[in-house]
Amino acid sequence: MNSENNNSSTPSNPSTPSNPADPHTEQIPAQPESPQHASTADFQQVRNPYAHPSTPSTPFAPETQSAAAAGASEQQWEGAVPGPVPVPGSVTGASEGVGSQQEHSTVTLLGPSEELNAAQQPAAPKKSRTVPLTGAIALALVAAIGSGTLTGVYASRNQEVTSTSAVLEQLRTPVSNEGATVAAAGSVEQVAAAVLPSVVSIQVSTRTGVSEGSGSIISSDGYVLTNNHVVSAAAEGASQVVVTLNDGRELLADFVAGDGNTDVAVIKIRDVADLPVMSFGDSSSLQVGQEVVAIGSPLGLSATVTSGIVSAMNRPVRAGGSNTGESTLIDAIQTDAAINPGNSGGPLVDMNGNLVGMNSVIASLSSGSDSSGSIGLGFAIPANFARRVADQLIATGQVTHPMLGVQLNPNSNVRGAMISEVTPGGPSEAAGLQAGDVVTRINDRSIDSTDALIAAVRSSEFGQTVTLVVEDANGGNSREVQVTLTGE
Structure with missing residues (x-):
């Protein structure tokens, strides 16, 4: 068996005599290595490879052999080697010592068929295998490492199983409701x-x-x-x-x-009673930046809730009816709450749950209605206006609106709403308005277009008196005019 550093000489053929010129070489028949660990009985003799070859060897006494076997581990770490036993033996190689005194020592394992001289022959001939001391140490270390590796793998697998069990236990733990709270008022x-x-x-x-x-x-x-x-x-x-x-x-x-x-x-x-009812709020009290919630069925998804703010008030928007003419305008609430096709007719409510608008129109960058969607520009009919119209529809099936009694020129290039004709006997004639006058304000609201004036008047109440700021076509001669709108 070769030593750990692979410097041992190659065993020669048993039939070939040993080389007399080399005193450190002897003929040992090659034997297959045994996979089992050596027992203390296998350690028969410790040789000093540096003893003179002419010195006769003296086999250990039984008690010496027992002592050597019993102290094998101490020899490994302390470098304790028995005194020189001058016997011609093979130096299988210089082993790397673990201790400070064993760098060149070897351990010879004797077997029943080893061929020795008569002076060197023990009582019972045995075969021998030469294993360096470091090789024996390596075997011991390999055994220890093997044992430690097995233990480490077991520990790792045990930790993995423990970790997996902990995860499964956590996943299967009943959920806690400690974080659940009653919805705050106004949320x-x-x-x-x-x-x-x-x-x-x-x-x-x-x-x-x-x-x-x-x-x-x-x-x-x-x-x-x-x-x-x-x-x-x-x-x-x-x-x-x-x-x-x-x-x-x-x-x-x-x-x-x-x-x-x-x-x-x-x-x-049909045939229902005791249904929950929506409560109305005052849309005229809405402020820009106020929080609102839109509810409806966008794209067929019923009971969808979105939230946002009032982005602007008094936006003149065409909503339904014909595609031309002033009668299609509403004085809309603009909101950034997401509104999509299917939200139409659904409520826009304040944070008290009161109806302040009816979602009706969305602005879209897409020219096709099938691909249009919310871009944060939605418009709702003010609740005060929708409520008044609904009341008329239920009561009479028809709708009338407050009127100024004028015709407006939609093609004028002035900023404001230019009057093209005054209706005889109407409120505007009574207030002294004339064709060519340009309305730039109604009450505290700026008027920058024909649509803006129509929407503002329709949002007013029947019989309400409003204050108009009027100029001439050149922007001069500004004056205020009081006009009482028509009644129902």
Whole structure:
């Protein structure tokens, strides 16, 4: 067996005599290495490779052998080597010592078939294998490392199992509700909980297609406020109106009346009572920056809640009705709360859950309605205006608006609304207004276009007296005029 540093001489053939010129070489028959660890009985003789070859060897006495075997570990670490035993033996190689005194010592394992001289022959001939001391130490270290490695692998796997068990235990632990709190008053969560029961989804089916939108229940017996463009197809007959309540019930409804000029309509759910009702707020008290919540069924996704602020007030926007003419304008609330197709007719509420607007129009950068979506520019009909129109629709089926009694020139190049004609006997004639006058303000609101004046007048109350600031076509001769709007 070679020593650890691989410098041992190669065993020669047993039939070849040993080289007499080399006193450190002897003939040892090659034997297969045993995979088992050497026992103390295998350590028979310790030789000093530097003893003179002519010195006869003296085999250990049994007690010496036992002592050597028992002290093997001490010899490994302390370098304790028995005194020189002058016997010609092979130096299988200089081993790397662990201790300070064993750098050139070897340990010879004797077997039953070793061939020795008569003077060197022990009582019972045995084969021998030569293993350096460092080789024996290496075997011991390998055994120790092997044991430690097995222990380490076991510990690692044990830790992995423990870690996995801890994770599974954590995942299976019942959730805690300590963090759950009651929705704070005025929060979006609280507003949604209060308002959702009074919001419905609307679907109108005709022979040519289906239209969808949203609505607000405004009476316990089933009246619903919505946009005219959502339900106008039902006014033509041969249609079916289905309303889906927040609790999932689908109920039939009938078209009551609608106004294309203001885009306000009313339908009624059949055979219902004690429905939750939307409460109205005062839209005239809204302030820019005030928080609002939009609720509806965008793209058919019912009970969708979005939040934002009032971005602006008094935006003249065309909403429904014909595509031309002043009658299509509304005085809208602008909001950044996300509004998409399907939100039409749904409520815009304040943080008290009161209806302050009806979502109606969105601005879009897309020219195709199929791909349009919210870009943070949504518009709602003020609740005060929608409520007044709905009242007329339910009571009479028709809508009238406050009037100034003038015709306006939409093609003028002036900043403001230019009067092209004054209606004889109307409020404006009584106030002294003339053709060519340009209205630049109504009360505290600036007027920069024809649409702005129409929207402002329609948002006013019947019979209300308003203050107009009027100039001539050249921007001079500014004056204030008091005008009382027409009544119902």
